[in-house]
Amino acid sequence: MINELPLLQKRHSVTNIVVHLIFTTKYRRKKMSEPVLAYLRGILASLAESKGCFVIEINGEADHIHLLVQTPPQISVSNLVGFLKTYSSKMILEEFPEFRTFSNRVAFWSTSYFVASAGGVTIETLEKYVQDQGKTKRLSSPPFRTEVSRRMS
Template identity: 40%
Template sequence: MSPRWEPNRDVRTGRHVVHDLHAHLVFVTKYRRGAFTDPMLVRCEQIMREVCADFEVELREFNGEDDHVHLLVHYPPKVALSKLVNSLKGVSARMLRKEFGGHVRKYLQDDHFWSGSYFAGSVGGAPLTVLKQYIEQQKRPL
């Protein structure tokens, strides 16, 4: 008897789509000032998990240092990463300023918590060289 096939939990299905999309996101504090403490990072993760849930996105991993955070998200194709990022940064900045205001003001005087830029990289799946070779080897009709 052959071993039972186990479905890949990363592959999700929608009405007209099967997908497995992951992104690595990095957000940096304004001027790279080291404003984060451990309790702030714990709260930031909670806030970002809630925002992700609102977008039907799974926050797979979260961690950070005093001046930046890393997120690994698993998201459906209907989610525009730029909209997710804007919401993650906007909600977290508002909530962290509200809850840790005195501490934040020591490091970030103006109204901005996060730098205006961010990093987003696609992750997972086959390496690009393998994917390129697979596509090149498709049998085109004559």
Template identity: 40%
Template sequence: MSHQTDYRRGRHCVFNLHVHLVFVTKYRRGVLSHEHIRFLTGVFADVCARFDAHLLECDGEDDYVHLLVTYPPKVAVSTLVNSLKGASARQLRNRYTVRTHRNHLWSPSYFAASCGGAPLDRIRGYVENQRTPR
């Protein structure tokens, strides 16, 4: 599946971990525009960098976003998700006027799937094509 160059190295490990994440807005309210998603992509990338993770793809629709992230084994996915959702909601609210429910942008739940079995190009293409042309 992966070439040796795809593996990342830590101090005591070699790894190639990817997670597909989906966050939905509170009550699936359609509050995200294309501009918001572009802004959130930068926020998500910054948060990932703080965890020594990399945001590979990000896209979505009015009421959800998909992310494809590669991350080191020292990072708990739940901790990464909490930081991604918290920072993105806070920074989006500070930059734009977004109609949320009681200042909650995201639903408290999320979807996370390991991407070890599926070809990453297929997942990348799926995430890239979330927003339909308008």
């Protein structure tokens, strides 16, 4: 699916930045039933789209949620996470006020999160691609060599 995503084309760049996000509920309380998860899918997708992001997939369990999101390069992942967690927390607590009793602070999400890049190929494939640059017969610049490698040869 990631390889099938349209590239984000701007005036001076073409990107395909996809990240895997995981948010946990405050104190890892098992708050998310299927109706809560369905509500979160809708609001998180809407919030992400308002920032110019595209949600590929959202799913979760009782105490955490996974998001797979394509994001433009001008939005930092930490800003996106802060935005999504802040506004979705406010919206979920308005829709399900019974969750306010789980903590003294009004928050649905834990302050922590997980993020990983989710490219279309493995690290090994990218390493081989970079290593093989300049080895084929075509018009290209010579392979990159550091000052140390030049002295050693």
